[in-house]
Amino acid sequence: MRITCPLCGARDRREFHYMGDAVYLDRPDPVAPAVAWDDYLHLRDNPAGETRDLWFHEAGCGAWLVVTRNTVSHDVLSVALADGIRGGAG
Amino acid sequence: MARLLVTPATGALPVTAGGMTLSLTDPGCITSLAPWRGAGMALSKALRAAHGVDFPDPGRISTSGTTRCLWAGRDQAFLVGPAPDSAALADHAALTDQSDAWAVMRLDGPGARDVLARLTPLDLRAQVFEPGHTARTLLGQMNAVLSRDAANGYEIMVFRSMTATALHELTEAMKSVTAQGGADPSPG
Missing domain, CATH: 3.30.1360.120 (Probable tRNA modification gtpase trme; domain 1)
Structure with a gap:
């Protein structure tokens, strides 16, 4: 699997660290109800299809990336710097 | 040092x-240059004036004589060779001696x-x-x-x-x- 880092170009998966669902970018308000925080911290979908995840280019440029990929076909559909993406909506 | x-x-x-x-x-001195937010262009100008090199594009090296500036990551480059002109650069970037x-x-x-x-x-x-x-x-x-x-x-x-x-x-x-x-x- 190769991920095309917006800065470094196409790189091997070994250079990247997987963090989890890009919902991490959509942090609830500090005073949001407990159910919102529970959802944010613990409840994840497990889609057969497109998923948006956070990856860290740890052995490369050190950028956090939002990677959209398909868990069925294994296609990597898009890669963007996480910096500047608000609310995880991309 | x-x-x-x-x-x-x-x-x-x-x-x-x-x-x-x-x-x-x-390699001589290795200095990490991490531009303050929004200060990339100002840093590149100061680098050119002080050391004759530019802040490099991703994956590139800017060279002037024995002075090199290597891209080293997102918003980071290494000035390799001379001791950095801290007075000229420190307003635009965090400088770290990594020699x-x-x-x-x-x-x-x-x-x-x-x-x-x-x-x-x-x-x-x-x-x-x-x-x-x-x-x-x-x-x-x-x-x-x-x-x-x-x-x-x-x-x-x-x-x-x-x-x-x-x-x-x-x-x-x-x-x-x-x-x-x-x-x-x-x-x-």
């Missing part, structure tokens, strides 16, 4: 095998690419990784900065504490490539 020596771990250098040489280099943090080696000779190809997942073909290009990548299990400055010449930077491991990995790969007939004859 205190200068720690990498010599003990690199006492075996230079190592030669099959026309290739792995040698130790003294003693890195061991800098060179691998030269036919087959150098094949040796590195055994250790790094980076695409080393000439049409992708040309002379003048640099990359942060893996060398074995180590984070490294690889730069190509000639058709058969590479600079390898690893964290100083990993010098012995890097030396071992590179030496073994050099022996292996040599034992199996030397450089891959395909172009690039």
